[in-house]
Amino acid sequence: NAGVTQTPKFRILKIGQSMTLQCTQDMNHNYMYWYRQDPGMGLKLIYYSVGAGITDKGEVPNGYNVSRSTTEDFPLRLELAAPSQTSVYFCASSRLGSPADTIYFGEGSWLTVV
Amino acid sequence: GQQVMQIPQYQHVQEGEDFTTYCNSSTTLSNIQWYKQRPGGHPVFLIQLVKSGEVKKQKRLTFQFGEAKKNSSLHITATQTTDVGTYFCAGRESGTYKYIFGTGTRLKVLA
Numbered sequence: 001n002a003g004v005t006q007t008p009k010f011r012i013l014k015i016g017q018s019m020t021l022q023c024t025q026d027m028n029h030n031y032m033y034w035y036r037q038d039p040g041m042g043l044k045l046i047y048y049s050v051g052a053g054i055t056d057k058g059e060v061p062n063g064y065n066v067s068r069s070t071t072e073d074f075p076l077r078l079e080l081a082a083p084s085q086t087s088v089y090f091c092a093s094s095r096l097g098s099p100a101d102t103i104y105f106g107e108g109s110w111l112t113v114v
Numbered sequence: 115g116q117q118v119m120q121i122p123q124y125q126h127v128q129e130g131e132d133f134t135t136y137c138n139s140s141t142t143l144s145n146i147q148w149y150k151q152r153p154g155g156h157p158v159f160l161i162q163l164v165k166s167g168e169v170k171k172q173k174r175l176t177f178q179f180g181e182a183k184k185n186s187s188l189h190i191t192a193t194q195t196t197d198v199g200t201y202f203c204a205g206r207e208s209g210t211y212k213y214i215f216g217t218g219t220r221l222k223v224l225a
């Protein structure tokens with residue numbers, strides 16, 4: 001199984017540009033998450049989804065948008081990129097109670113805004 | 115909102131010494147999970163604790179969940195260089211579906 005796949009792995013954006021980070025999982029998980037991790041820091045939850053068509057804000061949602069049209073895909077949209085959005089972005093998925101709510105992470109997307 | 119803090123932020127130990135990191139949540143948790151992230155890598159699931167006062171062991175790692183389900187700890191006995199990385203706890207607040215990660219403890223093991 002591929003698990004959680006994120007693209008692109010690296011990207012440099014100019015201030016004000018927009019982009020979408022793609023995320024797909026092939027484990028039929030109902031829960032999906034986007035986290036960001038600033039250098040040397042912990043993971044902050046941006047958005048999460050409990051199933052297709054259902055999304056909710058996490059700790060740091062401002063400047064981002066998500067959609068969940070299918071079980072497999074959970075893209076993260078950055079509108080009007082700002083230097084404060086320079087970070088590593090992790091997409092993750094899980095199926096609660098199976099037997100543990102193990103969260104599987106993608107390998108990360110390194111984003112720099114200049 | 116829910117906050118999860120970990121102490122210490124950094125820990126340097128000599129190989130063979132023990133290591134402990136503590137996790138504290140501002141709210142009661144449904145469960146607590148622990149993850150390990152190697153430098154440049156992504157977090158990898160270690161274990162989940164669900165019951166109040168629960169203790170689980172994985173070889174040299176011992177995990178505890180507090181009686182009030184608001185704190186947890188990870189203890190590593192006789193550290194090895196392969197234990198290097200950042201250890202995160204993650205808690206799911208009762209009644210929600212989102213996991214909030216702790217601030218992490220970065221462990222460095224000196225050979």
